[in-house]
Amino acid sequence: MADHVTVEICMGTTCYMMGSAQMAGMAERLPEEWKDRVTITGKRCTGACQKAGQYGRAPFVRVNGELIGAADEGKVLAAIRDLLEA
Numbered sequence: 001m002a003d004h005v006t007v008e009i010c011m012g013t014t015c016y017m018m019g020s021a022q023m024a025g026m027a028e029r030l031p032e033e034w035k036d037r038v039t040i041t042g043k044r045c046t047g048a049c050q051k052a053g054q055y056g057r058a059p060f061v062r063v064n065g066e067l068i069g070a071a072d073e074g075k076v077l078a079a080i081r082d083l084l085e086a
């Protein structure tokens, strides 16, 4: 179980157009009990979008370092829950 989870949302052009724009306000939508334990930041393109097939497709989000492809808010919340509550 993790004490703290860091979420890095790629805000590069490809990811932004593919859906990370919708995740940008996610910090405000976190359950109250997670708010002190989760940090959400934006990142520049790290190149994952150029290696389609290897990492999945955009948008990409890292949750405690683990790369999630085709990310959406539901997937990211599930990954956070696994880390905080497992």
Ligand code: FES
Pocket: 010, 011, 012, 013, 014, 015, 016, 044, 045, 046, 047, 048, 049, 050, 058, 059, 060
């Ligand atoms: S734009 Fe997100 S990995 Fe390239």
